[in-house]
Amino acid sequence: xxxxxxxxxxxxxxxxxxxxxxxxxxxxxxxxxxxxxxxxxxxxxxxxxxxxxxxxxxxxxxxxxxxxxxxxxxxxxxxxxxxxxxxxxxxxxxxxxxxxxxxxxxxxxxxxxxxxxxxxxxxxxxxxxxxxxxxxxxxxxxxxxxxxxxxxxxxxxxxxxxxxxxxxxxxxxxxxxxxxxxxxxxxxxxxxxxxxxxxxxxxxxxxxxxxxxxxxxxxxxxxxxxxxxxxxxxxxxxxxxxxxxxxxxxxxxxxxxxxxxxxxxxxxxxxxxxxxxxxxxxxxxxxxxxxxxxxxxxxxxxxxxxxxxxxxxxxx
Amino acid sequence: xxxxxxxxxxxxxxxxxxxxxxxxxxxxxxxxxxxxxxxxxxxxxxxxxxxxxxxxxxxxxxxxxxxxxxxxxxxxxxxxxxxxxxxxxxxxxxxxxxxxxxxxxxxxxxxxxxxxxxxxxxxxxxxxxxxxxxxxxxxxxxxxxxxxxxxxxxxxxxxxxxxxxxxxxxxxxxxxxxxxxxxxxxxxxxxxxxxxxxxxxxxxxxxxxxxxxxxxxxxxxxxxxxxxxxxxxxxxxxxxxxxxxxxxxxxxxxxxxxxxxxxxxxxxxxxxxxxxxxxxxxxxxxxxxxxxxxxxxxxxxxxxxxxxxxxxxxxxxxxxxxxxxxxxxxxxxxxxxxxxxxxxxxxxxxxxxxxxxxxxxxxxxxxxxxxxxxxxxxxxxxxxxxxxxxxxxxxxxxxxxxxxxxxxxxxxxxxxxxxxxxxxxxxxxxxxxxxxx
Numbered sequence: 001x002x003x004x005x006x007x008x009x010x011x012x013x014x015x016x017x018x019x020x021x022x023x024x025x026x027x028x029x030x031x032x033x034x035x036x037x038x039x040x041x042x043x044x045x046x047x048x049x050x051x052x053x054x055x056x057x058x059x060x061x062x063x064x065x066x067x068x069x070x071x072x073x074x075x076x077x078x079x080x081x082x083x084x085x086x087x088x089x090x091x092x093x094x095x096x097x098x099x100x101x102x103x104x105x106x107x108x109x110x111x112x113x114x115x116x117x118x119x120x121x122x123x124x125x126x127x128x129x130x131x132x133x134x135x136x137x138x139x140x141x142x143x144x145x146x147x148x149x150x151x152x153x154x155x156x157x158x159x160x161x162x163x164x165x166x167x168x169x170x171x172x173x174x175x176x177x178x179x180x181x182x183x184x185x186x187x188x189x190x191x192x193x194x195x196x197x198x199x200x201x202x203x204x205x206x207x208x209x210x211x212x213x214x215x216x217x218x219x220x221x222x223x224x225x226x227x228x229x230x231x232x233x234x235x236x237x238x239x240x241x242x243x244x245x246x247x248x249x250x251x252x253x254x255x256x257x258x259x260x261x262x263x264x265x266x267x268x269x270x271x272x273x274x275x276x277x278x279x280x281x282x283x284x285x286x287x288x289x290x291x292x293x294x295x296x297x298x299x300x301x302x303x304x305x306x307x308x309x310x311x312x313x314x315x316x
Numbered sequence: 317x318x319x320x321x322x323x324x325x326x327x328x329x330x331x332x333x334x335x336x337x338x339x340x341x342x343x344x345x346x347x348x349x350x351x352x353x354x355x356x357x358x359x360x361x362x363x364x365x366x367x368x369x370x371x372x373x374x375x376x377x378x379x380x381x382x383x384x385x386x387x388x389x390x391x392x393x394x395x396x397x398x399x400x401x402x403x404x405x406x407x408x409x410x411x412x413x414x415x416x417x418x419x420x421x422x423x424x425x426x427x428x429x430x431x432x433x434x435x436x437x438x439x440x441x442x443x444x445x446x447x448x449x450x451x452x453x454x455x456x457x458x459x460x461x462x463x464x465x466x467x468x469x470x471x472x473x474x475x476x477x478x479x480x481x482x483x484x485x486x487x488x489x490x491x492x493x494x495x496x497x498x499x500x501x502x503x504x505x506x507x508x509x510x511x512x513x514x515x516x517x518x519x520x521x522x523x524x525x526x527x528x529x530x531x532x533x534x535x536x537x538x539x540x541x542x543x544x545x546x547x548x549x550x551x552x553x554x555x556x557x558x559x560x561x562x563x564x565x566x567x568x569x570x571x572x573x574x575x576x577x578x579x580x581x582x583x584x585x586x587x588x589x590x591x592x593x594x595x596x597x598x599x600x601x602x603x604x605x606x607x608x609x610x611x612x613x614x615x616x617x618x619x620x621x622x623x624x625x626x627x628x629x630x631x632x633x634x635x636x637x638x639x640x641x642x643x644x645x646x647x648x649x650x651x652x653x654x655x656x657x658x659x660x661x662x663x664x665x666x667x668x669x670x671x672x673x674x675x676x677x678x679x680x681x682x683x684x685x686x687x688x689x690x691x692x693x694x695x696x697x698x699x700x701x702x703x704x705x706x707x708x709x710x711x712x713x714x715x716x717x718x719x720x721x722x723x724x725x726x727x728x729x730x731x732x733x734x735x736x737x738x739x740x741x742x743x744x745x746x747x748x749x750x751x752x753x
Binding site: 277 | 395399402403405406423424427429511568569570571572573575576715717718721724725728729731732734751
C-alpha cells in the first residue's frame with residue numbers, strides 16, 4: 001500500500017491561492033487589451049449616456065445651464081404633448097406593419113432561392129443591394145419621384161388605365177405606407193440570414209419525413225420552420241429595433257417635418273426635432289430614455305415569447 | 317434660404333455627441349479686438365459648393381492683402397450648419413468668424429455666445445458707414461450689434477409673368493390688399509389649364525405669415541410674446557382654406573413640395589403662377605423655370621397690405637459675427653471688415669448670400685460687366701424698395717425655429733381637415749408660451 005502510493009504520481013490540486021493568482025493574471029491581460037474600448041465606452045458613450053439621464057430631469061437649451069425640474073419632462077410627455085402620442089402611434093404602426101412584411105418577403109425569397117435555382121449568387125446579390133443603399137439619402141429622394149403626384153407609380157397606374165394624380169407621399173393617409181414599402185424593399189439582409197439558416201436544416205430529417213408520407217407544406221411547417229425559429233427570432237429582433245430607430249427615410253422624405261400632418265413623425269424624428277430644432281435637450285433626453293425603456297421591454301417580451309415559440313434543437 | 321437635403325446622423329448618436337459637449341460651456345470674455353492682425357482664424361458659413369468657391373476667392377484676396385494671416389473656410393448645408401453651430405457653441409468650440417442670420421442670432425446673443433461688436437465699430441476696426449442704419453439694425457439684439465449684416469433678403473410677391481399673361485389676368489401691382497390678392501388668384505386660376513395653379517398654398521409658411529401680420533398693422537413678436545391677436549391667425553388659416561377650396565392654390569398634397577429646395581417648388585416647376593419669395597430667390601426661380609423651358613420672366617411686387625400699413629415687405633439679413641470665445645479677435649474683426657467693405661471681395665462674392673448691404677459695393681456690382689444679369693436685377697429691385705421706403709422689419713426671437721415648424725405642422729392639420737383653424741390657433745399660442753421664454 002505504501003509502495004503503491006510511492007509509485008503512483010501524486011496529483012494534488014494546486015493551492016487555491018495560486019490558481020486565483022493565475023486567473024487574475026489572465027484577467028489582467030484581458031482587461032489590458034480591452035482598455036482602449038473600455039476608455040472609449042466610458043468617456044464617449046457611457047459618460048454622455050449617464051449625463052443624458054441627468055439632463056432628462058432638467059430644462060436645458062444647450063446654450064444655457066441645465067435647470068433641475070424633476071419629473072416635469074416625463075410628466076409633460078404623458079399629459080400635455082400630442083405630438084409624443086402621434087410619434088408613438090406612427091412608430092408602432094410602422095413597426096407592426098413593416099416588420100412582419102419584411103420577414104415574410106425575406107423568408108419567402110430565401111426559401112425559393114434555397115431550392116437550388118441556377119444563378120443563385122446573382123439573385124442573392126441583386127436582392128441584397130437594396131439593403132445596402134435603401135437607407136441612403138439618394139434612395140429617399142428617389143422615393144419622392146416614385147410616389148409623388150407626377151411620379152412613376154402614378155405613371156404606371158395611368159398606363160394601366162387607372163387615373164391617379166394623388167401624391168402618395170403628400171397625403172397623410174398614404175405617406176407612412178410609402179416608408180413601409182421602402183423598408184420592405186430592403187429585405188435582402190434578412191433574406192441572406194434566412195438563406196444561411198435554411199442551409200443548416202438537415203436533409204435527412206426531410207427525407208425521413210418524406211418516407212413517412214409528409215408533403216412539402218407539412219415538412220416546411222413541421223421541420224423547416226421550427227429549426228429556423230432561432231434565426232427568425234434574431235431577424236425579428238433586429239428588424240424591430242431598427243423600426244424603433246427608423247429616422248433617415250422620414251427625415252428626407254418629409255424634409256424633417258414628419259409631415260404631412262404628422263403622418264411620418266417617427267419617434268426618433270420627433271426626438272431630433274425637440275433636440276436640434278427646438279434645442280430642448282432636456283426633453284429630448286427624456287424622450288431618448290423612454291425609447292430605451294420601450295425597446296428594452298419590447299425585446300424582453302420577444303424573448304419571453306420565444307421560450308414558447310423558438311426551438312433550439314437540443315430540446316426534447 | 318435654399319435648403320438642400322442631407323444625410324443626418326442617427327439622432328440618438330447626435331444627441332449623445334451634443335450632450336458630451338454639454339459640460340464644456342465657455343463664457344469667454346468681451347474684448348475690444350485691439351491687437352495685432354496675424355495668425356490663423358477659421359470662417360465657418362453655410363452654402364453651396366458654388367458659394368464656397370466664391371468665399372475661397374475672397375479669403376485668398378484677404379490673405380494677399382494681409383501677409384502672415386491664414387484664414388480657413390468651413391462650409392456646410394444650412395440646416396447642418398445651424399445644428400453644428402449650437403453644439404459647438406455649447407462646447408465653446410466656435411471658430412473666430414461665423415456666418416449668422418437675423419432669424420437665429422437672438423439666442424446666441426442673449427446667452428452670451430456672441431461678442432457685441434459695438435466697441436470694434438467705435439474703434440473703426442469694423443467700418444459700417446456704408447451700411448444703411450435700418451439694415452444695420454437687423455444685426456442688433458437689445459440695442460447691441462451682434463452681427464454685421466452683409467447680405468439682405470426681402471420677402472416679395474413673385475409671379476411667373478408668362479403664366480399670368482397666358483391666363484388672361486392682369487399683372488399684380490404694388491398696392492394689392494390681401495383681399496384683392498385673393499380675388500386676383502381666383503381670377504388667374506380661371507385662365508389656367510388643369511394641373512396648374514394660381515398660387516402656392518402658403519398657410520404654413522412662417523415668413524409669409526409674418527408679412528400677413530405686419531401687413532395688418534400688428535407685430536409677429538413683441539417682448540418675447542406673440543405680438544398679434546388670435547383672430548388674426550384664425551383669419552389667416554381661413555384665408556388659405558378659402559383659396560384651397562376654390563382650387564386657386566396647389567392642393568394640400570403638394571404642401572410638402574413647397575418645403576423642398578427652391579428649384580423643386582411649384583413656382584420654380586411652373587405648377588404655380590405666384591408665391592412669396594425673398595429677393596435673392598427670384599433669380600434662382602427664374603433660372604429653374606428657364607432650364608425647364610417653362611417661362612423666363614419672374615417678376616415681383618410688394619406683399620399685400622391692409623389699411624394704411626406702409627409696407628409688409630419684411631426684411632432680414634445674413635451676416636457675420638464673432639464669438640466671445642474667439643482668441644484672435646483683432647484678426648477676426650479685420651476679416652469681417654474686409655468681407656463687409658472691400659470692393660474686390662464684393663465683386664467676387666456677387667451678392668451670393670443676400671443683396672450686398674454695402675451701398676458703395678452695390679454700385680460697383682451694378683457697374684461691373686461680370687455681374688450676372690439676375691444679380692443686377694436683384695440689386696435694382698432692392699435699391700428701388702429702399703428708395704420707395706417700401707420695407708418692413710420684424711423681430712426674430714429665440715424660439716422662432718420652433719414656431720416656424722409648428723405653424724407648418726398645424727397648417728397641414730388644418731388643410732387636411734384634421735383640425736379647425738380655431739384649434740390650430742390655440743395650439744400655436746400654447747406652443748408660443750413654451751417656445752418664447
